[in-house]
Amino acid sequence: MTRLLHKALQQKHLATAGVKHSGDDLGIDIRRLREVKQTIQIEKASRQDMKVRIHAFIAVLEDLPCELTAYDEQFVMTLIEKVTFCD
Numbered sequence: 001m002t003r004l005l006h007k008a009l010q011q012k013h014l015a016t017a018g019v020k021h022s023g024d025d026l027g028i029d030i031r032r033l034r035e036v037k038q039t040i041q042i043e044k045a046s047r048q049d050m051k052v053r054i055h056a057f058i059a060v061l062e063d064l065p066c067e068l069t070a071y072d073e074q075f076v077m078t079l080i081e082k083v084t085f086c087d
Contacts, residue, residue, distance in 0.1 A: 057083070060078055060079075
Protein backbone atom coordinates (compact mmCIF):
# COMPACT_ATOMS: atom_id res chain seq x y z
CA MET A 1 0.00 0.00 0.00
CA THR A 2 2.71 2.49 0.92
CA ARG A 3 4.54 1.50 -2.21
CA LEU A 4 1.51 2.50 -4.32
CA LEU A 5 1.17 5.79 -2.42
CA HIS A 6 4.88 6.49 -2.87
CA LYS A 7 4.62 5.75 -6.61
CA ALA A 8 1.55 8.00 -6.93
CA LEU A 9 3.36 10.88 -5.19
CA GLN A 10 6.39 10.43 -7.46
CA GLN A 11 4.19 10.60 -10.54
CA LYS A 12 2.43 13.70 -9.19
CA HIS A 13 5.75 15.46 -8.59
CA LEU A 14 7.08 14.48 -12.00
CA ALA A 15 3.91 15.74 -13.69
CA THR A 16 4.16 19.13 -12.00
CA ALA A 17 7.96 19.51 -12.26
CA GLY A 18 7.78 21.43 -15.54
CA VAL A 19 4.75 23.53 -14.59
CA LYS A 20 5.34 27.12 -13.54
CA HIS A 21 3.77 27.78 -10.14
CA SER A 22 2.39 31.05 -8.83
CA GLY A 23 5.24 30.88 -6.30
CA ASP A 24 7.65 31.23 -9.22
CA ASP A 25 5.85 34.39 -10.34
CA LEU A 26 5.98 35.69 -6.79
CA GLY A 27 9.73 35.06 -6.62
CA ILE A 28 10.25 36.85 -9.94
CA ASP A 29 8.19 39.82 -8.71
CA ILE A 30 10.15 39.94 -5.45
CA ARG A 31 13.49 40.01 -7.31
CA ARG A 32 12.21 42.68 -9.71
CA LEU A 33 10.95 44.82 -6.83
CA ARG A 34 14.28 44.45 -5.02
CA GLU A 35 16.05 45.72 -8.14
CA VAL A 36 13.63 48.65 -8.38
CA LYS A 37 14.18 49.42 -4.69
CA GLN A 38 17.96 49.36 -5.15
CA THR A 39 17.70 51.70 -8.14
CA ILE A 40 15.54 54.11 -6.15
CA GLN A 41 17.96 54.04 -3.22
CA ILE A 42 20.89 54.80 -5.53
CA GLU A 43 19.00 57.71 -7.09
CA LYS A 44 18.04 58.99 -3.64
CA ALA A 45 21.67 58.88 -2.48
CA SER A 46 22.72 60.75 -5.61
CA ARG A 47 20.10 63.44 -5.01
CA GLN A 48 21.16 63.71 -1.37
CA ASP A 49 24.78 64.19 -2.45
CA MET A 50 23.68 66.87 -4.89
CA LYS A 51 21.72 68.64 -2.12
CA VAL A 52 24.79 68.67 0.13
CA ARG A 53 26.89 70.18 -2.67
CA ILE A 54 24.23 72.80 -3.42
CA HIS A 55 24.00 73.79 0.24
CA ALA A 56 27.79 74.10 0.41
CA PHE A 57 27.73 76.34 -2.67
CA ILE A 58 24.93 78.46 -1.18
CA ALA A 59 26.98 78.85 2.00
CA VAL A 60 29.91 80.16 -0.05
CA LEU A 61 27.64 82.67 -1.81
CA GLU A 62 26.04 83.77 1.45
CA ASP A 63 29.46 84.33 3.02
CA LEU A 64 30.20 87.07 0.50
CA PRO A 65 30.44 90.35 2.41
CA CYS A 66 28.65 92.35 -0.29
CA GLU A 67 27.35 92.23 -3.83
CA LEU A 68 29.91 91.54 -6.49
CA THR A 69 30.24 94.56 -8.77
CA ALA A 70 33.72 93.96 -10.19
CA TYR A 71 35.94 91.00 -11.04
CA ASP A 72 37.26 89.34 -7.89
CA GLU A 73 40.04 86.80 -8.44
CA GLN A 74 39.67 85.18 -5.03
CA PHE A 75 35.92 84.75 -5.51
CA VAL A 76 36.43 83.24 -8.97
CA MET A 77 38.97 80.77 -7.56
CA THR A 78 36.52 79.80 -4.80
CA LEU A 79 33.84 79.18 -7.41
CA ILE A 80 36.19 77.07 -9.51
CA GLU A 81 37.00 74.95 -6.45
CA LYS A 82 33.32 74.44 -5.62
CA VAL A 83 31.78 73.94 -9.07
CA THR A 84 31.87 70.52 -10.69
CA PHE A 85 30.38 69.88 -14.11
CA CYS A 86 28.52 66.64 -14.71
CA ASP A 87 27.47 65.02 -17.95
